[in-house]
Amino acid sequence: MLTLHEEILVPRSPEQCFRYIADFRSATQWDATATRADKLTEGPVGLGSQFELDCAVGPGTIQLVYEIEEYQPYHSLVFRARGRYFDIKDTIVFSARDEGTHIDYTAEFEYRSGLEKIARRFEAPMRAMGARSLAGLKAALTDQHPAPSVSACSRRADQLILPGVAMFTRWGYARGRKQWRPVSRFMDDQHVVITGASSGLGLATSIALAEAGAKLTLVIRNPEGVEDLKNQLSTHTGRSDIRVELADLSLMTDVNALADRFLSRGEPIDVLVNNAGALFNQRTETQEGLERSFALLLLSPWQLTRRLKPLLTHHALPARIINVISGGMYTQRLSCQHLVMPEDNYDGPQAYARAKRGLTVLTELWAKAWREENIVVNAMHPGWADTPGVKSALPAFRRLTHKILRNEAQGADTIIWLARATEADQVSGKLFLDREIRSPYLLKKTIEPPSERQQLEPFLAQMLATVADRRIGH
Ligand SMILES: NC(=O)c1ccc[n+]([C@@H]2O[C@H](COP(=O)([O-])OP(=O)(O)OC[C@H]3O[C@@H](n4cnc5c(N)ncnc54)[C@H](OP(=O)(O)O)[C@@H]3O)[C@@H](O)[C@H]2O)c1
Known part of the structure; x- marks a missing residue:
């Protein structure tokens, strides 16, 4: 012995x-x-x-x-x-x-x-x-770790593009985790709101943060999924105190009604995870007349976050906003004029990538604008993870890559880390992959001119107004 x-x-x-x-x-x-x-x-x-x-x-x-x-x-x-x-x-x-x-x-x-x-x-x-x-x-x-930073290795990978993209696979996760620091902070009494929690990365994040003690409000759109979601959370974590809110986030009426419910309850929010998303191969419009990718992936998180902002301020610790974007946005440059793709020229992956580029730019704009209000805003991309969303929208891609895709927990890891790690609130306006700050641009030609950045929020406000106008005209 x-x-x-x-x-x-x-x-x-x-x-x-x-x-x-x-x-x-x-x-x-x-x-x-x-x-x-x-x-x-x-x-x-x-x-x-x-x-x-x-x-x-x-x-x-x-x-x-x-x-x-x-x-x-x-x-x-x-x-x-x-x-x-x-x-x-x-x-x-x-x-x-x-x-x-x-x-x-x-x-x-x-x-x-x-x-x-x-x-x-x-x-x-x-x-x-x-x-x-x-x-x-x-x-x-x-639990005293330095603020997140960029490693020389990742900087090189981002410059070389191909090694950068290889990091989207499960190899990138395996490489990244060798450098990670422990996360021992518990989130008791921290109110976390997660959109798109019914499956994939949102569900994996919800389970992990419930285990960390967070008080969760999960936003899903399907009323029939409520019981199943609660059962899954209870089976995995023993937690039966999870609140679920219903909203179809591609509809601004639902986004506003959801925000109204949060505001009338008045409960402060410590972490907001804008995760709901989908890639639409066919162009469709919502019943409010908006192209669906643009509505769900960009206009919706913009409106929800702004409406919930009063609940994200006045905390002793910074409140955290986490925007889930996609590596696909690396192919696109922000151009407000091209955010809504027309019928005759629609390309689902491009519409998706443009909206995610827009959300990446919003992350930087909000981080700067809200610094004094103790709100940190960061974006993450999960790499390529095998989720129901990928299965249904990208079957051919999945067939080719399934052996190198990350699992859901691996894809969600950086969301969980940004929400939970003590040191993750020490930077704002950054893009993360595998808990590391990465460049938001892999190609020079995708860097937008300052004028496009300045136009982004006025353009979104204008698009939102069209929904309101249509409602009045109706
Ligand atoms: N998996 C990847 O490799 C990958 C890569 C890059 C980025 N992402 C991003 O990661 C996020 C999560 O995706 P995922 O891969 O986990 O896909 P997923 O399994 O399909 O999860 C997407 C979630 O968003 C919800 N959602 C979709 N449309 C909605 C709507 N109109 N209103 C409210 N909720 C809606 C879905 O609800 P339902 O169950 O009702 O459909 C589901 O809960 C997305 O933003 C996606 O763009 C994923």
Whole structure:
């Protein structure tokens, strides 16, 4: 038997330390060997929850299934894993101190008979690994990370275009995550509004933020999806306090009615995620007479965000707006005149990309305009993720690329990080991929002249007015 024992003191409450470690998926953020961790059991983390971990040992990887054997909030936790070569028992005791929490961590390795002798030779590296892991845990719970920045490698990739686009795949995610810092902040009492939460990235974001303790209002359009969405959230997280609002966000009447409901409740919003979206291969118009891609992907988030702005101000911490755009926008230059594509010249991916370019520019304009009001606005693009939206709108693309597409959680990761990470509110007006600031332009010819930027919001206001005029004329 080998026993490793470490103690650390961290500036966090026992409750937060306990919750962070009990969800053992966090091990990939601080353990010196864990490279992957999944939760195997459904429902909230508690007694009996199981986690499957890949741990890098020497040149290989071993897989371990950990189970929570003792769960005493917020005092102690015992995890046990049974492996081929050894069993492990991790006992973690939390004690409140004036400075925060004292964590006493003991890991006991029980080797299969005949292996003790070999194991003794590895005792020194094992002890070093234990010390490194607890140093990692201390850094994770201390949660003082530098502001997000641009790495030299990403800057080069953006200049070379092809490597930049290769980063949209699951390889980009795998590369990106090697640099990531732990995220241990909980979002209790933070009100998060997410549009397009019924599937894909919106659903993955909702689950992750519910697990982080956020108070969620999810916006979906299909009344029949409400129960299913609530059931999914409850199955995954045990949360039954999720509010759902209905709105077809391609209709400005619905956008305004939704905003009215939020404003009349008056509950401040800490994070707004403008995620709802779809790519329309055929040109259609909404019943309000607007081309659908433009209405849903640009006019709608513009109007919703402006209307909800009074609820996003007056926070002690900056409120966060996260606009979900698309790498497709790299192909397009903002031109207000061409945002609404006409019948005879419609191209679905182009209409989509132009609207997303518009939302990227809005991100920068709002960030600048609202800096003094303590609102940070950032955009992210998810890379290419295998979601119901991609399946239905881009079947040929999906057939070709399905092996390299990200899964939904990987696509949603940067939304979740922008909403949750302590340091993510330290920059505004930026575009992110895999938690890193990226250039909003890959091609010089897509840089818009300043006059187009200045015209964008007046143009959107004009388009909104046409809807109101049509209603009056009706
Ligand atoms: N997946 C990718 O590779 C990828 C890449 C770049 C950008 N994106 C962006 O990521 C966001 C999420 O897309 P996704 O891939 O997760 O697709 P998804 O699975 O189809 O999710 C899209 C969500 O938007 C909702 N939505 C669509 N039209 C709506 C409307 N008129 N009113 C209200 N809600 C509406 C959908 O609701 P319903 O369930 O009712 O349709 C769904 O909840 C989108 O903005 C998309 O443009 C995705």
